[in-house]
Each structure stands twice: as structure tokens, then as C-alpha cells.
Amino acid sequence: MITEIEIGRKLSNIFENFSEENIVNSGRVQGINIYKEKINILIAKKKSENNQEIEIIKKKITNSLADSENLKIDVIEAELKKSDIVHLLNMSKASENEKKVNDKWNMDSHKLFWHLDRVEAWQRGEKVAPLHIDMGISSGCNMACTFCYGVIQNRDGFGTNSKKIFHTPVESVKQTFKDAKEIGVKSIALIGEGENTLHPNFHEIISYGKEIDLDLSLATNGIRIDHKKLDIILESLKWIRFNISAGTKETFQKIHRVNQMDRVLGNARALAKRKKEINSSCVIGFQMVVTKENMNDIVPLSKLGRECGVDYFVVKPCSDTFDSRLDSPKGEYIEALEIFKEAEQYSTKDYSVNIKWKKVLNGGWKDYTACHGTQFILGLSGRGDVFPCGHWFNERRDEFLMGNIIEKSFKEIWQSKRYWEVQEKIRKEVNVNKHCESNCRQHYINRFLFHEGKNNTKEIKEDYKDHILKKPDHINFI
Numbered sequence: 001m002i003t004e005i006e007i008g009r010k011l012s013n014i015f016e017n018f019s020e021e022n023i024v025n026s027g028r029v030q031g032i033n034i035y036k037e038k039i040n041i042l043i044a045k046k047k048s049e050n051n052q053e054i055e056i057i058k059k060k061i062t063n064s065l066a067d068s069e070n071l072k073i074d075v076i077e078a079e080l081k082k083s084d085i086v087h088l089l090n091m092s093k094a095s096e097n098e099k100k101v102n103d104k105w106n107m108d109s110h111k112l113f114w115h116l117d118r119v120e121a122w123q124r125g126e127k128v129a130p131l132h133i134d135m136g137i138s139s140g141c142n143m144a145c146t147f148c149y150g151v152i153q154n155r156d157g158f159g160t161n162s163k164k165i166f167h168t169p170v171e172s173v174k175q176t177f178k179d180a181k182e183i184g185v186k187s188i189a190l191i192g193e194g195e196n197t198l199h200p201n202f203h204e205i206i207s208y209g210k211e212i213d214l215d216l217s218l219a220t221n222g223i224r225i226d227h228k229k230l231d232i233i234l235e236s237l238k239w240i241r242f243n244i245s246a247g248t249k250e251t252f253q254k255i256h257r258v259n260q261m262d263r264v265l266g267n268a269r270a271l272a273k274r275k276k277e278i279n280s281s282c283v284i285g286f287q288m289v290v291t292k293e294n295m296n297d298i299v300p301l302s303k304l305g306r307e308c309g310v311d312y313f314v315v316k317p318c319s320d321t322f323d324s325r326l327d328s329p330k331g332e333y334i335e336a337l338e339i340f341k342e343a344e345q346y347s348t349k350d351y352s353v354n355i356k357w358k359k360v361l362n363g364g365w366k367d368y369t370a371c372h373g374t375q376f377i378l379g380l381s382g383r384g385d386v387f388p389c390g391h392w393f394n395e396r397r398d399e400f401l402m403g404n405i406i407e408k409s410f411k412e413i414w415q416s417k418r419y420w421e422v423q424e425k426i427r428k429e430v431n432v433n434k435h436c437e438s439n440c441r442q443h444y445i446n447r448f449l450f451h452e453g454k455n456n457t458k459e460i461k462e463d464y465k466d467h468i469l470k471k472p473d474h475i476n477f478i
């Protein structure tokens with residue numbers, strides 16, 4: 001099967017019209033997505049170019065990939081910028097041995113292969129329960145990170161507005177955990193909107209998750225970790241992730257806009273130490289969102305993660321809004337090539353540095369036309385609002401709000417006509433490349449559902465036999 005790298009190589013033999021520059025280096029090629037034999041290439045068309053010029057380029061691409069029957073070329077109006085593809089071509093030079101990474105959690109993929117019964121029910125048109133929920137229990141945060149949607153959308157409770165933080169009542173949270181479990185939700189991550197450790201009943205809430213045997217996890221900015229309650233955290237959660245995107249105090253201040261780096265690292269160290277003492281299976285990690293401001297912090301943070309004793313460090317590209325408000329990097333990843341490679345070198349048998357390569361590769365382009373993923377992963381805001389995904393917390397709310405768990409039970413919301421009408425609207429009316437953020441949470445499962453959705457699950461099991469045998473940890477966190 002042809003790989004993205006091989007396609008990139010073939011494309012770099014094609015030259016721009018009337019120029020000696022190839023279409024990869026020129027930035028013409030913006031993204032390459034491959035799903036089995038289906039190839040999707042995204043190219044840019046400058047405003048000044050006419051359709052005829054683009055048709056010539058498309059023809060050259062089609063000829064160069066003449067062996068590929070399932071080729072689709074999408075065109076986006078944009079300036080030609082150095083694209084991430086160049087970076088990937090370079091990356092292919094790094095041998096497999098050079099990368100010591102062992103991604104035992106499938107971070108650059110999804111885990112629907114281990115829930116094919118639910119996929120089958122969905123194929124039959126049944127009203128399936130989501131497998132996973134990303135849920136906020138508090139609506140604001142005591143940081144104000146530059147890439148945070150709460151901050152850029154100026155939501156109440158973020159940064160200087162921190163007095164306006166809202167906490168979902170503890171009883172509503174517990175009822176939702178219980179309902180979710182009853183209808184077939186397999187896992188909940190306290191993630192998505194605010195800083196959930198600020199909730200006054202935080203420890204009571206996570207203990208309840210454990211009590212009802214719900215797979216629970218947490219993403220946190222790491223400021224508020226109570227050292228007297230480390231055992232509760234470690235015993236209640238399957239995993240905890242510190243969202244830290246800086247390797248120096250200076251960048252920390254710039255990105256997270258607070259002066260709390262020592263405290264966050266101290267908390268991570270304490271948690272990792274206690275984990276070893278009580279032999280807990282809770283997985284502790286660092287996650288970095290790469291922006292234009294913190295590329296030089298990737299390696300220092302990779303070292304810091306190892307020093308703190310956490311289990312992994314994952315690096316992901318910054319998801320941008322549909323109108324590019326975050327100005328997230330594109331070609332700048334190319335300059336970071338050596339940095340990414342160096343960061344991976346800090347992996348050991350107990351510590352894994354994972355780069356989300358697939359998301360870096362695709363140029364933010366989605367090679368599917370409809371979103372089905374919201375039927376499997378749902379988003380709840382810190383105010384108890386139920387949405388198909390976090391993207392709609394502050395965009396077109398009236399169209400996509402399904403209900404609120406303080407007013408109505410989660411089970412009733414899931415059973416309501418409104419829930420299924422909204423799911424239908426997502427599937428039929430949302431243009432995933434126009435209305436949505438790039439590389440959203442559901443991206444990996446969306447690709448799978450779109451490309452494999454019509455296939456018999458027996459065929460899927462056969463096609464992915466080897467992959468399915470390599471069962472990752474935490475399969476319920478799809």
C-alpha cells in the first residue's frame with residue numbers, strides 16, 4: 001500500500017507551471033490523507049490564479065499517480081505557504097530505530113476497533129449511546145492560555161474573569177455519571193471546558209466515579225493538586241494529563257499567562273512519586289500544544305517530563321478555528337523537524353514521547369464529508385450543557401444545544417427527540433472543512449466511520465486482524 005511519504009515524493013517531481021519549483025516545496029500541496037487505497041490531496045489555489053492553471057496542476061498530479069484509482073483532489077483558496085508535507089518527507093529519513101517511541105495508548109489513532117459491536121448497532125441505524133464523553137464540571141480556569149477557546153471566545157470565567165466560574169452542582173454530575181454508565185457510556189474524561197480541579201467537590205466527584213466503576217480521567221493545568229489527596233486521584237482515575245506547553249518559565253508565562261511553572265512541575269513530581277509508592281496503575285502524562293511561540297520548548301519539556309517521572313509526553317499541533325483565529329503553525333513545523341526528532345530521543349522503556357504525526361501531516365484538512373463521530377464521543381460544557389462536541393459551546397449554540405443536565409437528566413436528554421435531531425443536523429448540514437475546527441477530538445474516529453462505515457464488521461475484523469491483536473491500554477477512551 002502506498003504511503004503518504006511515497007505520494008509526497010511523487011508529487012515533489014511535479015513542477016509549478018512556468019517555474020522550476022516543485023509543487024511540494026512551493027506550498028501548493030497542503031495536505032495528504034490516505035485511507036487504505038483512497039488518496040486525498042489538498043492543493044492551494046491563489047486568488048490571482050485562474051481555473052485553467054489549477055486544472056493543469058491537477059492533471060499533472062493525476063498523471064503522476066495514474067496507478068491510483070481512488071484519487072481525489074480538493075482545492076482550497078489560499079496563499080502558497082511552505083507546507084507540512086516537506087517536513088514529513090524529511091521525517092521519513094529518520095529510521096525506525098532512531099525512534100524509540102512506544103505508543104501503547106494509540107495516541108495518534110483511535111480505539112473503535114475494540115468496540116465494533118457498537119459500530120454494528122450504529123450501522124443498523126440504532127440510536128446508540130456514546131462510548132465516551134468529554135465533560136467539564138467547571139466553566140472557567142485560573143490560567144488563560146493563548147490557544148484556549150474559552151479565552152479567545154472571551155467566555156465568562158477565564159483569565160481575568162475567573163470570579164465568574166460556574167461549577168455544575170455535584171448531584172447533577174453524579175447523576176450524569178450514573179445515567180451514562182447505565183445507557184452504555186464506557187468512559188468519561190473530565191476535559192473540555194474549564195479547569196475541573198477548581199470544582200469544590202472535585203474529590204468527591206472522582207471518588208464517585210470509582211464507586212460506580214466508571215472509567216474516568218482528567219486533563220488539568222496542574223496548579224491545584226492537593227498533596228493530601230494524591231491517593232484519591234490515583235485510585236479514582238485511569239489517567240491524568242497535565243496540559244503544559246512550555247519548557248521554560250519565560251515561555252510558561254507567555255503561553256499560560258501565570259507564573260506557576262514550578263508549582264505545576266512540583267505537583268506532577270509528587271503525583272508520580274506517590275504513584276510508585278502505592279503501585280498505582282493510573283497513567284500520568286504531559287501534553288503540549290505546539291504554537292508558533294513554543295517550538296523551542298519541545299525538547300526542554302520532553303526532558304522535564306522524564307525528570308518528573310511521568311509516563312508519557314505527547315506533542316500535538318494546535319487545532320485552529322475555522323477562520324484561523326489562532327494563526328496556528330503550518331510551514332513552521334518544517335523548521336521544527338530536528339526538534340521533534342530530538343524530543344523523541346528522550347523516550348525510555350518507562351517514558352514515551354509521542355508526536356501526533358498524522359495530525360501534523362494532513363494540513364488540517366478532513367478527508368471525509370460528514371461527521372458521524374459525535375454519536376460516539378459527546379461534549380458536555382462546565383455549565384452542564386450537552387452538545388455533540390465542544391466546538392459548539394460558543395458557536396451557533398441555539399442550533400446545537402441538546403439539553404442541560406441541571407435541568408433534565410442525561411438519560412432523558414439522550415432519549416429526547418432534540419438529541420437525535422441535533423445529531424442528524426450535524427451529519428447532514430455541517431461542512432466539516434468549513435464550519436469546524438481543524439483536527440478536532442473526533443477526527444480519528446470520523447475518518448474510520450466515514451471510510452469503513454458501510455463495511456461489514458466481519459470484513460473490518462479481517463482487514464485489521466493484526467492491528468486488533470495489538471490491543472492498546474485504555475480501550476474505553478476511544
Ligand code: SF4
Nearest residue numbers: 371389391436440442
Ligand atoms: S467534525 Fe465538526 S461537528 Fe464533528 S466533531 Fe469535529 S468539530 Fe464537531
